[in-house]
Amino acid sequence: MKQIILNLAMSLDGFIEGPNGETDWCIMDDDMDFDAFLDSIDTILYGRISYEQWGNYQPDENAEKPEKEMWTAIHSKNKVVFSHQSRTDKNAIYISDNIAEKMAEIKQNAKKDLWLYGGAHLIKTFIGLGLVDVYKISVHPVVLGSGKPLFESITDRVQLQLTNTKIFRSGVVELTYHSM
Template sequence: MARRIVLDLAVTLDGYIEGEHGEIDWCIMDPEMNFTDFLKSVDIILFGRKSYDMWKLYVPDEEESDLDKEMMQMIEDKEKIVFSRLKSESENNVTFSNGVEETVEALKSRDGKDLWLYGGAELITEFVNRGLVDEYRLSIHPVVLGKGKPLFSNIEGRLNLALQEVNRYQSGVVQLVYKKQ
């Protein structure tokens, strides 16, 4: 099976991926969602530079659950590609790239698992506009923010998707899984 690019993201009911000041405190990490299974299905994470810089600063506190710590370690262990116009050096399991099409083509030609498009919003927009996202896994959280960073902005054309799966969780999160038609 060919490698796919999977956008797996938490989003509010009104379509935001961050609050007005970058807050993501509304995001529910429900064990029932089996996020570790998703992490096992990917071996590379695709970041925009700003999202990677924010992710890199995250330090789990001692009060976090063992499951949260396990998920963070799984993410830490994965190969990461960071798309940046500013950086070009590589570090540990992180490679910086400024060529989206060439990088995606090279990654998809390699053997391996799926690729997780983590974001941010600018990178997601570029991938959507270039038709590079194969699967959309959107976890809709039961909160309306009113303001913030929208998931989809500056999309250049219509995109028809086919619903593949709907998952409901006790927390109120509903996960919708779509593929390109």
């Protein structure tokens, strides 16, 4: 069965966004090989707000070719959006209830792994339901001081096993943990 992978950037002090939602501190170096990660997935899982922000995002026409190619690859994936609001979108499937059961069905039918993109509330929900199989956290060499924390309001202990670490030229450290 395919895995649900939480793959995201985090500041050294544990924030996934700055105080105004900014992510301009995130570093994307070519040695991170994000293309290989994108090749390993076929589905992206979004919260409603994250999907509205990034689910159909198009880079500026003056963006570099690698950025445009990355967004083309992202938009080629199946998209599942979790929302309490009833919506329709030709580019995504919306789920509002029975998350664990529906995710079991989606995982069963997936040909590749699934990327839990976020946001923070959806991540908290997936962690609470025990749905995250792999935590791939890239710790960036910046202290934001405030913002949106990654592990907000987690009430139960989550046991993880460190399975890999990578250090990139930029100083970003990628930590990979598997759920136990």
